[in-house]
Amino acid sequence: MSVQVVDLKVEYATNPLGLTTLEPRFFWKSKSSKSNKLQSAYQIQVASDRQLLLDQMVDIWDTAKVNSDESLQITYQGKQLEAEKHYYWRVRIWDEEGIVSEWSEIAYWSMGILERSQWKAKWIGRKPEAHVTKETTSLEIPPAYMRKEFVATKQVKRAMVYASALGLYELSFNGNVISPLFAPGWTDYHKRVQIQAYDVTNVIKQGAQVFSVILGNGWYAGTVGFLGDRVYGARPLFSMQAKIEYTDGTVEEIRTDETWKVTKGPLLYSDMIMGETYDATLELIGYQEAGYDDKEWEVPDTRPGYNALLTGTIEPPIIVAEQLKPISIQKTKDNTYIYDMGQNMVGWVKVAVQGAKGTKITVSHAEMLNPDGSLYLENLRKAVQQDHYILKGIGTEYYEPKFTFHGFRYVELIGYPGEADLDTIIGQVIHSDIPKTGNITTSNAMINQLFSNIDWGQRGNFLSVPTDCPQRDERMGWTGDAQIFARTATYNRDVAKFFDKFYIDMLDCQQPSGAFTDVAPDAGWIRHKMWNTRLNWHAPDNPGWGDAGVIIPWTMYLMYGDKQVLESNYDASVRWIQYLHDMSDNLIRPDYANYEDWLSIGSTTPKELIATAYFAYSTQLVAKIAEIIGKPDDAAYYNQLFVDITKAYQQKFVDEQGKIYGHTQTGYVLSLSFGLLTPEQQKQAVQYLVEDITERGNKLSTGFMGVAYVLPVLSDYAQDDLAYKLLVQEQFPSWLYSVNHGATTIWERWDGWTEHNGFQTPSMNSFNHYAYGSVGEWMYRYMAGMETDEQQSAFKHIHIKPRLDRTLAFVEASYESLYGLIRSNWKITGDQYELTVEIPANTTATVHLPIDGKLGEYELHNLGSGTATFIGKLV
Template structure:
């Protein structure tokens, strides 16, 4: 291949996925090679059904002259449920080099709910004199007659479930089937269980838990979605002779309660080891005293093959310290706020109770602080069975914590006996940022930990108190930062489908998705409901995902039409429930909402969503819609100026957030914009360079400052150590992003017990600025998905170096700069099959070299524009190192 080839083959963003439900999948791959200017000129792709040798492909593109290597749409025969499809691809480049064939596979789930043969089964412990909250164990024995070719389980539950076959737990997926609006969408999982099955007798076991379905959620008592846990499962056994056997859930399954007496999302888990049923999922287990399950007539119309990535354990941590509090509490300090649970080993007397109580903080005296948890108990209880070295690990509840109080532990509490298991959606980490300031590096770490802890099947607001809901506002302000840190395309695709499913008939959008407040009049808050437009547009920009944009277009349009029709005036939004600039520091006493007028914010977001909808329509070829919504945006902007801008160009709201939104959303132009920019800077100066913004103003403040040429102020905000600032929390021990700028005050006291999460990622949206402006990595709107990359680093005296990496759909992008004694070094890596525009700041052409070569002689470099102290270059793929002496800007 001479240093040229392809790899990282993916179907719908995944490598070798099984159980997918996309009937017309898309294929992607990356090019690899040494040197510069590597571009694909064509590809050849084949797909076969159950044929790894491609002797009879069901789709063969032939040789296609195209540089497309992302989202190639399948165009062959209809794909069938439960089938394995192999695919392979080879490419050639401009130099005539041809890669080897590279192969991969994907497997379909059950595509049509009418194909399910299984029955819903349920077991109500309360009907049989068992504890009502106890988790049922379900089991079925079956026989395998001859050698198998394959075995697959297809399963789901109303509630949560866990599977075992012949005493072994299946893979590492947690909290299956995940959280959706269960009556409309319920995910089914596919498991390859061939290695678990043996000839002769076998047994499959299933544990059911309340989860989000039956447990209390969102301020509701239990049974929000339903009052009965239920299971649905099919095991398909394909023998080597081609025959097939199917084991299904039906009335022949048996059930009994086990050792888990209670499991709650908010409150924790109680486990009585004395009630364990040793070997209960083995075929030889004696279940003659177990009860039969009930079958129940439940619909299957909402069943869909799993869309989301599973929740898994992503890290394990040991306690850094074992503390003794002034109250005499034994407390484990894991050194990091996280989402997950703690496992441990112990040797206690039968009946001894060990309790772990989880919290994010210690109070000013050093005792465990639990008041901010509100009604969430966050406690696990283990009742010993009296043997040596018993081990306990929760399975159906999660906690948000750094500190754990240990009660009743037999013997000395030593760190070696305890392990924290960090759980999250299994998202590939795609980005990294570092710089010369260690506190900013800690801030970046806090942002990632906040995302890790809150991206748990849905983008939750927090993982610890009695909330943990998919707030739309938090998701939309953070989505661009989320993209840089992790591959969230699949994650947001699933969540946006949930949003579309729960969208109101009027086009309004619930403030949490899945909707935990159906029928509540307090919905469709501006900056929250706008997630319906902002999130799909962002995923399109960053992944080139045209299909998601098209799929969500009706939802996007319905939201904008809801805004158009719901106000008293067509071009203003001045009614309906509003959060406003939530938790802004300019809020009146006793209020959570900042002082920027709610109708100002609502109209600004109305305009912004309309603008993005017009762009989306244009991308999708809906030219009439594009023109209509461009006109609507123009009319909203006119009305905005009449309503909120004085005749002299002053905004009626003298707040930082008002000025940020007017500028960032393009609502003021010409001389008025200049006036607003000037007033914006004056407000910052009058505040003594302190932030006053909340959830809706903060994400845009630094990008807006950099865009209007005041990058110095953006740096000043980010590098500030004083309250309120991002680094204030870092200096005060934060390991995740706080909900409040002063969640913990410098004297050790707390802001409030009612609304004070220490793992709330919204203010972590500053990560977008670190990637896009400090390091300067961005994509272009006309060639999205980083097919054409914009590199525009903005160095500042506050840092001596900064560097970001981002694993795009095409490969790794790197942008880093270093300034030492006026000497500038900028290193850039552009992945194969892409191009980039690079802007060199404070540079003169005759002073710049690329690896010692003049710019006009450097390979892969083309000079686009020369300005005073600014050079714009176009780069082919490859690694570049630019050096020059810093020039004083004009």
């Protein structure tokens, strides 16, 4: 056949379990060795059993032939889906000639618990000890160990487990860990708790079975940001129910209740920010096996229910994605060992050790070293990146922490018995499961390192929520950082499910006024144990942070064709715009925002200018969203509001010479990027922007809010040469300054460390902070030239418009879109360039290139297994 249907997904995932949406969305890709292959129609079949599909006995949904070229975001419209059922599906397509493909391989998904009444399990935990009071810290509440035995007496057809926690849990079945790291993930626990589903059919056996659980405080009852501990609740709870279907048609259910057993164990404490202590001499040998004597264990404390929405897991699981070996080891005068992992990473190290019973070793983590070679710990603030292990004294012991993580490049091993070497530890790199989709390689090794730093910064901070940093006592989902980096993030990695969940976090914490909060989940707006009032994140509506509630859904539409996120988020976006309107004075926003152009250097952009610019931008996006989701009257209203804000902006902030109030790089790039100037003012603004950059020696002064727009604006206004000069600038402040000084992730500050001043203030100095990595967007969209079309989003129609420049001899870029692989590779030899393009089946592209001194446009359909090459003279 000329076309194959591959890579079937439901709700962005391959064979997902436990969905709670009744209208899941379908995705597939077309693959062909022939060129110009386009889908003209599709047919989806869904059945309650795999064999029914093979036998053409489709009982759930058969679309028949649908004339459409869509292969993304196809919404299920069959029979009503039932809780805890598996469904099997396949698809075939017709090409542009009407030739039908073979059926795809069969994929599946399962439904989870759909109604609260179906959740019959109780929430169980360990009863508080006598010494526990309101003043007790979470570090004095050790993780609970739980177990439950039962007997499976018949042959099993299917066994499903559904579990969640207020806190973190590790769930094992018959000694096998079946849960991902840090389940169930971080949500606003007062509004929503995620339930994970596990298929244990291949693990269960006839006879005695054991569920065993370790329950940690996590975000729920442990330390959250700089707010302290026990922010959401006083102690963690666990809930689980299993459904076992036997081949004879009978069903057995196992639920958490009073019959479970609970105790404390070797994990003395484990905190997301304060580290962990594990005493191996207290290990509960055999507790995960049937027949273990637990008669001395306690009866759990039980709660019949929990007043929050129980929903299927939305986010991707957190995984150990990679292992890193240290590149060097140094023994100190204090007989400790300092390792260099060679990469600033997030996770922990696994340690191998032999020694006497009761020996205590400490593993300490840091991102940088002091000039004397010791660990630089001052920037951690109150965080304690240390794990402690007490040996049981039997052979070689292996230790790695359970419910904590660290941001580090350097590891100090303290109290280690014997001689440590490079094989003593191994780094475990963790992050949410966000597979790599984009890659860029250039002729400049430093640019390649910058690209690596951008990706590692994303990996380290995309952990359930997009955190600001992974090391100090913060690690919160700052929305401003997320929105400015979102476009880069979506090129680098598959973050569809990740952002699908994060925008729900933003909706959960939107205030009654319509304002979006600075962080999501917004732990600062719940009742904290130390105050009988609500805490406030400073201003309720910081520009660029609150606007994430509009910008991130828009980015998901552009990159993934997700109209559902636009529709479900629309009312919240409208409320945000109405709030900004109501809180403005003649459409000019006030100047009380807290963050300005956060961490700009050498310039200060007026707060009211940034706030009004973002007000206009979000309004413009809501107008576009209204048009896309079929609300033309709303679109007309918000388009006019945008025009009105623009006029007010010009009157307030632009003088007769076109100079913008504050005269900063950020002021100019926001005004130009958001379309806030007249054509004449645009020319003047570009001139002022170029002058400011060149007068600074081709250096930046932007902070978080301006940095992503500088290079795109320069390229949009025929200043590619200056954009490249900024990109390859090595002197401070610049992207490559940190690269020149050994950075392997993006720093929070341009001056996190400098030759002339050393370390910046330790109170705010992360060396793994992704916001300045938003330059990656320009590298993909402009340098490589891979851009989607707003009207045919998700790269259904692709624009290839590379910015060719002799600064680089070659650029090789790729992006795995939801339709398939896109490549844009160019090289320059003398006065000649060569561009090689690859696009996937069922897409088209417009290639924009200079030919004979003029910009030409060339239309492509997919190239099958081949590529298209364009050769021309560089102008």
